[in-house]
Amino acid sequence: MIQATALGRRFGDRDVIRGLDLDIPHDAFLLVTGGNGSGKSTLLSILAGLLAPTDGLLKVSAGRGEIGYVGHEPLVYRELTPLENLDLFGSLYRVAGRRERAGVLLERYSLWDVRDEHVSTFSRGMQQRLGLCRALLHDPQLLILDEPYAALDADGSSLLDDQLGELAQTRTVVVSSHMPERIESLATLQLAL
Amino acid sequence: MTRAIAARQYVSDVAVLARKDARLELRSRDTVPAMLLFVVVALVVFHFAVPADLSEETERIVSFGLLWVALLFTAILGLTRAFVAEREQRLIDALVLAPCDRSAIWLAKTIAVVAFLLLAELIALPAFALFFEPVDAPTIAAILLANIGIAAVGTVLSAVSAASRTRELLLPLLLLPLAIPIIVGGIGASVTDEPAQFLAFLALYDAVFAIISWSTFEYVVTE
Numbered sequence: 001m002i003q004a005t006a007l008g009r010r011f012g013d014r015d016v017i018r019g020l021d022l023d024i025p026h027d028a029f030l031l032v033t034g035g036n037g038s039g040k041s042t043l044l045s046i047l048a049g050l051l052a053p054t055d056g057l058l059k060v061s062a063g064r065g066e067i068g069y070v071g072h073e074p075l076v077y078r079e080l081t082p083l084e085n086l087d088l089f090g091s092l093y094r095v096a097g098r099r100e101r102a103g104v105l106l107e108r109y110s111l112w113d114v115r116d117e118h119v120s121t122f123s124r125g126m127q128q129r130l131g132l133c134r135a136l137l138h139d140p141q142l143l144i145l146d147e148p149y150a151a152l153d154a155d156g157s158s159l160l161d162d163q164l165g166e167l168a169q170t171r172t173v174v175v176s177s178h179m180p181e182r183i184e185s186l187a188t189l190q191l192a193l
Numbered sequence: 194m195t196r197a198i199a200a201r202q203y204v205s206d207v208a209v210l211a212r213k214d215a216r217l218e219l220r221s222r223d224t225v226p227a228m229l230l231f232v233v234v235a236l237v238v239f240h241f242a243v244p245a246d247l248s249e250e251t252e253r254i255v256s257f258g259l260l261w262v263a264l265l266f267t268a269i270l271g272l273t274r275a276f277v278a279e280r281e282q283r284l285i286d287a288l289v290l291a292p293c294d295r296s297a298i299w300l301a302k303t304i305a306v307v308a309f310l311l312l313a314e315l316i317a318l319p320a321f322a323l324f325f326e327p328v329d330a331p332t333i334a335a336i337l338l339a340n341i342g343i344a345a346v347g348t349v350l351s352a353v354s355a356a357s358r359t360r361e362l363l364l365p366l367l368l369l370p371l372a373i374p375i376i377v378g379g380i381g382a383s384v385t386d387e388p389a390q391f392l393a394f395l396a397l398y399d400a401v402f403a404i405i406s407w408s409t410f411e412y413v414v415t416e
Binding site for chain 1: 202205206209210213216217220221278282283284286287288289290291292293415
């Protein structure tokens with residue numbers, strides 16, 4: 001699914017990623033660990049197509065419509081409701097039956113009861129849950145999650161555990177985490193930066 | 194995918210994104226009220242700034258010149274806020290990741306900016322008629338054409354400047370030189386007896402810059 005050779009990314013004079021080789025097969029689960037500033041977020045942004053590498057070669061066998069991404073921001077409009085957000089992205093991702101799919105995800109992530117409230121009134125954890133719903137809406141082949149547990153409470157983390165457990169069997173998943181012990185059992189590959 | 198299906202999908206993406214921008218503005222009311230207030234206040238200030246003893250012809254030229262300046266700065270005010278949500282919440286990443294043609298983001302935003310400008314002009318033109326003189330059909334036609342040009346170029350430049358820390362400074366610095374032909378065409382259409390050539394010039398500007406903006410937007414929002 002992902003092949004990288006001598007991948008590098010430089011910001012000014014600083015090499016954030018240098019000489020990284022990766023070979024992530026389909027249905028693999030890659031856990032990326034590392035301290036602050038080690039380049040985890042940069043790597044995930046590159047894999048998602050948001051950043052271009054400055055060195056090396058990268059091949060990702062998934063189109064834009066097949067990638068689900070959650071970064072440090074939930075990437076949802078705060079002035080819209082959860083349903084409006086998922087309807088917008090469902091339309092852009094050409095999700096068949098997007099309203100039903102949105103309903104299923106909102107129910108699963110305990111956001112159905114607040115589906116018509118503005119996201120700006122949500123806690124950071126609720127926004128993160130909605131961000132996960134957005135990333136999963138189109139049933140992506142490649143799921144890229146950057147510190148997905150960061151804002152989640154115990155219930156939200158548990159929901160994400162279950163979701164990742166299901167996806168680990170059938171999808172390619174790349175997750176960076178400060179809490180690797182939480183998902184270590186799912187990981188088929190590990191990368192320490 | 195056939196061309197017809199792709200075209201229908203493109204139109205659908207543009208409609209969805211433009212509706213989103215309209216909805217965001219209806220909810221936040223951040224941009225249009227500020228534009229309305231600004232254009233009216235600017236015209237009031239200009240009204241007191243124009244000397245009373247000018248000849249009729251000079252006063253007409255000066256008045257329309259000030260109208261066009263007021264409209265251009267009102268547009269800049271709106272354009273400065275065009276990518277606020279996408280910038281502050283990094284939502285441009287979400288839009289760039291979506292599998293739609295990225296030029297659809299530009300076109301939807303351009304349509305939203307034109308709609309906001311039209312709303313501002315609905316107030317500005319009666320105010321201009323009140324403080325200065327009535328607006329004739331060629332002027333209205335020129336303003337409609339200018340809206341398209343300003344929004345088309347301004348949306349790309351707004352996306353460029355949104356990535357900068359000095360975005361409020363950068364947008365006017367980038368847009369004003371490119372807006373000079375619009376001001377020339379607009380004032381020409383407003384004050385001459387033969388506005389057709391100026392309207393044609395504005396239409397040509399719209400076509401050229403819309404094509405350039407449409408084709409370059411992808412490179413602006415991606416690395």
